Structure formats: C-alpha cells, structure tokens
Amino acid sequence: MIKNPIDAAVRRRFTAPLLEWYHSLGRDLPWRRTDDPYCIWLSEIMLQQTQVVTALPYYHRFLETFPTIKALASADLEAVLKLWQGLGYYARARHLHRAAQILVSQFSAKMPESFESVIALPGIGRSTAGAILTIAHGKCHPILDGNVRRVLCRFFAIERDPREKSVDAWLWHCSEMLMPKHNASHYLQAIMDLGATVCVPKQPSCTRCPVEKSCAARKKGLETLLPIRAPSKKVPHYDYFAGVLCVDNAVLIRRRPLKGLLAGLWEFPGERVAENSKQGSIVLAYERFFREHLGLDTCECKPYMTIQHVFTHFKMTLHVFLHHSKKRVEAVFPFDWVERETLSERPFSSAHQKIVLQLTQKQNQGELF
Numbered sequence: 214m215i216k217n218p219i220d221a222a223v224r225r226r227f228t229a230p231l232l233e234w235y236h237s238l239g240r241d242l243p244w245r246r247t248d249d250p251y252c253i254w255l256s257e258i259m260l261q262q263t264q265v266v267t268a269l270p271y272y273h274r275f276l277e278t279f280p281t282i283k284a285l286a287s288a289d290l291e292a293v294l295k296l297w298q299g300l301g302y303y304a305r306a307r308h309l310h311r312a313a314q315i316l317v318s319q320f321s322a323k324m325p326e327s328f329e330s331v332i333a334l335p336g337i338g339r340s341t342a343g344a345i346l347t348i349a350h351g352k353c354h355p356i357l358d359g360n361v362r363r364v365l366c367r368f369f370a371i372e373r374d375p376r377e378k379s380v381d382a383w384l385w386h387c388s389e390m391l392m393p394k395h396n397a398s399h400y401l402q403a404i405m406d407l408g409a410t411v412c413v414p415k416q417p418s419c420t421r422c423p424v425e426k427s428c429a430a431r432k433k434g435l436e437t438l439l440p441i442r443a444p445s446k447k448v449p450h451y452d453y454f455a456g457v458l459c460v461d462n463a464v465l466i467r468r469r470p471l472k473g474l475l476a477g478l479w480e481f482p483g484e485r486v487a488e489n490s491k492q493g494s495i496v497l498a499y500e501r502f503f504r505e506h507l508g509l510d511t512c513e514c515k516p517y518m519t520i521q522h523v524f525t526h527f528k529m530t531l532h533v534f535l536h537h538s539k540k541r542v543e544a545v546f547p548f549d550w551v552e553r554e555t556l557s558e559r560p561f562s563s564a565h566q567k568i569v570l571q572l573t574q575k576q577n578q579g580e581l582f
C-alpha cells in the first residue's frame with residue numbers, strides 16, 4: 214500500500230504552482246478556445262494515442278467536414294474513416310461515429326452531463342469521460358491518462374509499476390484528491406500540459422517545471438527512472454502479401470471486416486504467409502490465394518514493392534505483387550473493382566496507402582502501372 218497522504222499541504226505545493234504556470238505558459242490550442250462538448254470530446258479522442266502537432270490538421274479537417282454531432286452521426290462510416298486515414302487506431306473513428314449516432318438517438322444530439330451516460334458511450338473510458346465532463350461541463354472528475362500517470366509517479370516518487378492494481382487505484386485516488394474544486398478544468402489541462410511538454414517520458418525538463426521544488430523523484434535523482442516500466446516484450450514479425458490485380462485501368466480492392474484490426478478499411482487483397490517463408494513460397498501462397506478466392510488460374514505476378522510497417526503489437530513486411538489480367542473476375546463484396554484515379558477516395562490503412570500513392574504517382578507520370 215502506498216502511504217503518501219494527499220493533504221491540503223501537498224495540494225498547495227502541487228496545484229497552486231501548476232495553475233500559475235499554466236496561466237502564463239499553457240498551450241493555446243483550438244479546443245481550448247471553445248466550450249462546445251463535441252469539439253472537446255473530439256480532441257480528447259484524437260489525443261488518446263496521437264501528439265498534438267499530428268492531431269491538429271485532422272481536428273480542423275474533421276470539424277470542417279462534420280461540424281456537429283448530427284453531421285457526424287448521419288455521415289457514412291467510410292467517409293469518417295477516410296478523414297481519419299493516417300491518424301491510426303481506427304477504432305477511435307468507428308467509436309466516435311457510433312457514439313454520435315447514440316447521442317442523436319438518445320440525447321438529442323448533445324453530450325450528456327452524467328458520468329454514467331458519458332462513460333457508457335463507445336470509445337470513452339474513465340479518463341476521457343472525466344476530461345469531457347470537467348472541461349466541457351465544468352464538473353470535477355479526475356483523469357489518469359499517460360501524461361498524468363507519469364507526472365504523479367514522479368512527483369510522489371512511486372517506485373512501483375503503475376500498472377499494478379493497487380498502484381493504479383492509488384494514482385486515481387491521488388488524481389482525485391489533488392483536483393481543486395474550483396478551476397478543475399484549468400487544473401486538468403495544466404497537468405496534461407505539464408506531462409506533454411515538461412515532464413516528458415525520456416528527458417523531463419525539470420529546471421522548467423513549476424513543481425520542481427516539491428518533486429520527490431527530482432529530490433532522489435529518479436526523474437528519468439520513473440515511472441517503472443515493465444521490460445518490453447519482443448515484438449513479433451510477420452510477412453504478408455498483397456496483390457495489385459489490374460485490368461486496363463481498374464484495380465481490385467477488398468474491404469476489411471467491420472470488426473478487428475483496421476476494421477472497415479480498404480486494402481489490396483492478400484493475407485499473412487507462414488513464418489519463415491522464402492520468396493518462392495510467398496509467390497505460391499499468393500497464387501493459391503487468388504485461385505481460391507477469385508478463381509484465377511494463372512497468376513503472372515511480379516514483385517512491385519516491399520513495405521515495412523509497425524503495428525502496436527507486431528511488425529509487418531508486406532510483399533506487394535503486380536498482377537495483370539485480361540478480363541475482370543467477378544467482384545462480390547467485400548471485393549470491388551475501382552478505377553485507379555478514384556482509389557484515393559477510399560480509406561486505406563497506412564501500409565496500403567503507400568501502394569495507392571505509388572500507383573497514383575505512376576499514373577501522374579503517364580505510366581500504365
């Protein structure tokens with residue numbers, strides 16, 4: 214059990230200098246210039262796994278296209294995924310879309326004010342619900358995202374793995390106890406900013422930190438060693454193949470299932486190959502795939518490009534083949550034939566987007582494929 218009591222003295226040492234720092238040095242971000250819960254919700258979701266600088270252009274484009282919860286709810290999922298393309302973690306976009314539909318059907322297209330209703334929405338966990346309610350609705354709910362967790366682990370010099378259940382529970386308690394009853398919204402944004410700009414993961418800028426004098430990790434010289442991280446697991450590597458099957462100027466693509474990895478995105482047909490496959494057996498697997506799925510007897514394919522991609526839980530080498538055919542095979546959903554110039558209208562995953570870019574560049578250079 215962690216013993217550090219969070220009393221008024223601790224709150225004074227932490228909260229007051231943090232708020233003072235935020236009021237003079239906090240970041241000026243577009244979602245801080247509005248009290249529209251939709252904008253605040255969108256920013257919270259985008260920032261879950263993405264840095265501010267990357268999220269900003271997406272945030273603006275998203276709101277230009279879907280300016281209201283109603284507009285998002287009535288949009289086609291594919292259009293939402295297309296706008297999200299390149300931001301990764303596509304479940305966030307699907308959940309936003311689904312949650313918008315729930316808000317329209319059950320809450321008159323408004324973000325509710327009760328914690329239970331907000332946390333019940335798809336894609337919203339305890340921390341995100343707390344941030345939305347505190348920032349948009351002026352409530353007072355703690356958060357514990359990665360930035361806040363890191364700041365607290367250092368400020369209190371927690372020398373235990375923050376993923377341990379009891380440590381996690383204490384950090385939530387701590388986050389709640391530190392929140393001022395007034396100005397909770399500014400406090401949350403201040404601690405998020407501190408974690409994102411000063412108390413950063415590898416080299417915290419302690420000399421710029423408003424709570425340096427009271428920080429236990431700083432006093433003990435542990436600031437770069439905390440929070441404790443579990444040893445990283447070896448990330449597995451898999452080989453995949455994909456085929457660019459083309460007839461005249463049309464290309465065959467396939468939509469991924471609506472559940473699971475990269476759900477609902479489009480891709481060039483293919484699959485994972487057995488481990489340690491040599492190039493020859495990848496080609497054989499490729500031919501078998503097109504024979505079994507599309508009834509193509511002869512597959513005169515040639516290597517087109519090789520793409521390396523890193524997912525959160527595995528690395529992928531994608532072997533892409535180009536494959537001309539004289540006539541179109543019948544494409545039944547999830548397969549579809551599309552003209553090359555309209556490929557970029559569909560949402561693709563980052564790896565397959567590289568194939569789209571290559572095809573588009575070749576076309577712009579006047580090459581057939």
Ligand code: SF4
Pocket residue numbers: 364367368411412413417418419422423424425426428429430431436
């Ligand atoms: S003093 Fe350093 S380690 Fe402590 S909270 Fe500030 S930036 Fe983080």
